[in-house]
Amino acid sequence: MKKVSAIICAYNEANTIKDVILSISDAIIVSEIIVVNDGSTDNTKLIIEELKTKVDITDIHLKHNHGKGYAMAIGVENAVFDIVLFIDADLSNINSKHITQLVNPLLTEEADMVLGQATETLINYNINPFKSLSGQRALNKNEIVPIFDKIQNSKFGVETLINLYYRAEGKTIKYIMLEGLKHHTKFEKMSKPQAIKEFVKEGHQIAQTTLNNFDLITQNLKNSIKNI
Numbered sequence: 258m259k260k261v262s263a264i265i266c267a268y269n270e271a272n273t274i275k276d277v278i279l280s281i282s283d284a285i286i287v288s289e290i291i292v293v294n295d296g297s298t299d300n301t302k303l304i305i306e307e308l309k310t311k312v313d314i315t316d317i318h319l320k321h322n323h324g325k326g327y328a329m330a331i332g333v334e335n336a337v338f339d340i341v342l343f344i345d346a347d348l349s350n351i352n353s354k355h356i357t358q359l360v361n362p363l364l365t366e367e368a369d370m371v372l373g374q375a376t377e378t379l380i381n382y383n384i385n386p387f388k389s390l391s392g393q394r395a396l397n398k399n400e401i402v403p404i405f406d407k408i409q410n411s412k413f414g415v416e417t418l419i420n421l422y423y424r425a426e427g428k429t430i431k432y433i434m435l436e437g438l439k440h441h442t443k444f445e446k447m448s449k450p451q452a453i454k455e456f457v458k459e460g461h462q463i464a465q466t467t468l469n470n471f472d473l474i475t476q477n478l479k480n481s482i483k484n485i
Contacts, residue, residue: 259339260288261360262398264332267292267346268322271300273441274346275308281344282312284356290314291332296322301346324412324462325392330405336398340364345392347446348375349439358433359395368431370396370423377439390416390463393435400428407470413459414466421467425476 263281267274274292281290290312294302296319305316317331333341340363342356355373362368373393394416401408404422411418423430443452467474 259364261286261340261342262289262291262336262338263287263342263344264336265292265344265346266295266325266328266332267297267301268295269297269299269301270346271304273348274301275304277344277346277348277351278308278312280351284353286357286360288338291335292316293328293332294318295328296320326408326411326415329415330409333398339398340395341398342395343392347441350437355435355438358435359393362431363395363397369428370394371431371433373433373435375438375440376434376436389420411466413462417463417466418470421470421473425473427480
């Protein structure tokens with residue numbers, strides 16, 4: 258049976274990182290926890306180091322902030338097991354049931370990648386245009402090896418890149434709702450001007466990733482035409 262490496266990437270998530278790590282550690286289905294601190298300037302590092310004395314984790318502390326894609330790639334590079342489970346560090350109410358929901362479709366070969374959407378959001382999941390950008394996802398590690406270098410340089414466009422690649426390859430993607438899970442918004446974590454600035458920056462990185470991978474978009478279109 259395949260085993261699971263959980264990867265938690267964090268940048269200034271001192272308010273939630275402890276509960277996320279402890280919740281993941283309660284999930285029997287997870288065999289390894291890797292925490293990548295992407296150059297945080299708050300108490301994230303101290304909290305991780307304190308937890309390490311109580312919970313079996315591999316902690317990686319980057320001196321500078323490199324972006325989400327780089328942090329995820331570092332996590333994958335250090336992962337031992339076949340399935341990698343990405344979990345955001347800014348969550349509340351995550352539990353072992355959520356982890357099982359994300360991983361089971363891979364174990365049963367029902368899907369090649371599973372994306373989980375928090376239900377405690379302002380936008381209904383069924384009409385949420387951003388659900389494909391979820392940071393809660395499970396996939397087989399060997400399947401992203403061909404785009405590993407691109408992942409490292411994709412920053413916040415990493416989810417867009419992975420989605421484009423999986424669709425271009427004709428892989429099966431399953432979306433699930435994670436009941437009760439809350440994903441904190443930027444407006445809850447920082448001032449309104451800072452949140453707007455971050456949204457603009459992330460939007461630019463997503464757009465840049467899309468433009469840089471036009472070949473994947475073209476392949477997606479070809480696949481769609483074939484299936485008509």
